[in-house]
Amino acid sequence: MKFQLKPINAALPLACIAMACGQAALADVTVKIGSAAPLTGNIAHMGQDAADGVKLAVQQINKAGNLVIGGQKVVLEVDSLDDQADPRTGTNVAQKLVDDGxxxxxxxxxxxxxxxxxxxxxxxxxxxxxxxxxxxQYTLQGYKTxxxxxxxxxxxxxxxxxxxxNQKVKTVxxxxxxxxxxxxxxDQFEKTAKAEGIQVLSRDATNxxxxxxxxxxxxxKAERPDAIMYGGxxxxxGPFAKQALQLAxxxxxxxxxxxxxxxxARLAGNAADNLVCSxxxxxxxxxxGSAAFGKELKAAYGHDPVVYSPVAYSAVYVIVDAMKRSNSVTRAGILSAMPSTNLNTLIGNIRFDEHGDLKDSSISLYKYVKGKRTLLEVEKM
Incomplete structure (x- = not known):
């Protein structure tokens, strides 16, 4: 028995392809998020830590594959640039990120x-x-962005x-x-120290x-202060603390x-144990989720959190939350949703005040014990 092929109605399968036979099948849309930090120079380890936090968040979101905005599946892409911790380079990087879309x-x-x-x-x-x-000053400029x-x-x-x-420091x-x-x-330390009755013996600047x-x-050393405050x-x-120890x-x-x-501890050696920091x-x-975050960061990028990776990681989720609430992946849509952010993240609940600062924040104080950073106290602000 012969089978005769019937003419195909080309419009039907094409329509099914275009509409997935009743369900919209739109191509994935790629959305770029910029990452700007010092990736070279003497604080590259901190900048890379932040950049890796951004990349880890994007990697996890893309792997989950459930980010859908305006009916389209969104794939995030990181545009990571090195600002070298330099103001001039940083403004060039900012312009390039803008131009990159x-x-x-x-x-x-x-x-x-x-x-x-x-x-x-x-x-x-x-x-x-x-x-x-x-x-x-960053948020006091009044920029809504x-x-x-x-x-x-x-x-x-x-x-x-x-x-x-509280530690009975009288002079600094x-x-x-x-x-x-x-x-x-x-400056902020000095103002409060004086208000608290601490005598500021000297103020010096390096670079x-x-x-x-x-x-x-x-x-x-000749001034014999009870404490030294170092802003940097x-x-x-690290070398400052190490040389202070060497000079007794x-x-x-x-x-x-x-x-x-x-x-x-790598930078200061044993002198780290003479330091309290915030x-x-x-x-x-x-x-x-901190343990899982640390484990995943190390597995992906080969290092433990330095200081800024969990913060940068959480910032990505703030951006994605703004996309969802505005149902938009445009600059204007994301920006419109930012002031009403109320999101629980790895670093805690994030809400912004009228300046763009956190409504709920805290300061953690640490000491070093045999080179290991150890929590002293957390002060809610």
Missing amino acids: VVAVIGHLNSGVSIPASKIYRDNGVTQITPGSTNP AFRVIGTDAQQGPALAKYAR AIVDDATAYGQGLA DKATDFKAILTKI EDATG VPARILAGDGVCTTDL VAGGDLSAMD
């Missing part, structure tokens, strides 16, 4: 980079969430000063690295590339989140 940016890490870069994002309607810039998922130096500096008062010497972050943190602090430390990053704070300066050293990293956020080890 990112819908939002997680960055920058340094206040001195975030502040000038924020104008470029403002001018182009791109949401910027910094995971590490703590200088209050600027958000922060970490506490500020207006909280961190006073927390360190009040800790010093202050040193900063002359950056927007280091100087700003030192964020310095390696030799012996002249400053020799002068400070771990790349300089007995004062306890106080520092902020830029110094308070898991890498400090992180402008809660203690990661006490947060739900």
Whole structure:
């Protein structure tokens, strides 16, 4: 028996292909999220930590495969650039990310980079969430595109000063690295220290590339302060503490989140145990999911959280939440939903005030015991 092929109605299968025979079958849409941090230079380990937090979040979201916005499956892509912790490079990076078509940016890490870069994002309607810039000026500019998922130096500096008062510190010497972050943190500390009755014996400035602090430390040793407050990053704070120990300066050293990293013991050696530092956020080890996060970060990128990876990771979920609530992957849609954010994340609940700062934040204080960062206390702000 012969079978005769009937003419095919080409319109029917094409229609089925186009509409999945009754169900819309739209192609995946790729959405770029920018990541900007120092990936080279003396604080590259901190910048890479933040960048890896962004990448891990995107990797997990894409693997789940259930991000659907406006009826289309969304695939996220990270556009990760190196701002070198330099303001000029950072503004060039910001412009490139805008030109690349990112819908939002997680960055920058340094206040001195975030502040000038924020104008470029403002001018182009791109949401910027910094995971590490703590200088209050960043959000006080009034830009509706600027958000922060970490506490500020207006909280961190006073927390360190009040800790010093509680430890019966009567006199202090202050040193900063002359950056927007280091100087700003030192300013906030100094203001509160004086208000708490602590005598500031001296104020000195170095720079964020310095390696030799012996002249400053020799002068400070002669002043005999009870404590030294250092405003800067771990790349300089570590050697600063190490040289203080070598010169037999007995004062306890106080520092902020830029110094308070898991890498400090490598940079400071035994001197890390003479340091108390703050992180402008809660203690990661006490947060739900922290163990799994640390395990997955190390499996994917070969390192434990340094300090900013959980913050940058959480910032990605804030962006995705804004996409869902606005039902949009456009810059304007995401930005419109940001002020009403109310999201539980790895680092806690995230809600923003009218400036773009966290409504609910905390400052964690740490000491180092045999080189291991150990929680002292958490102060809710």
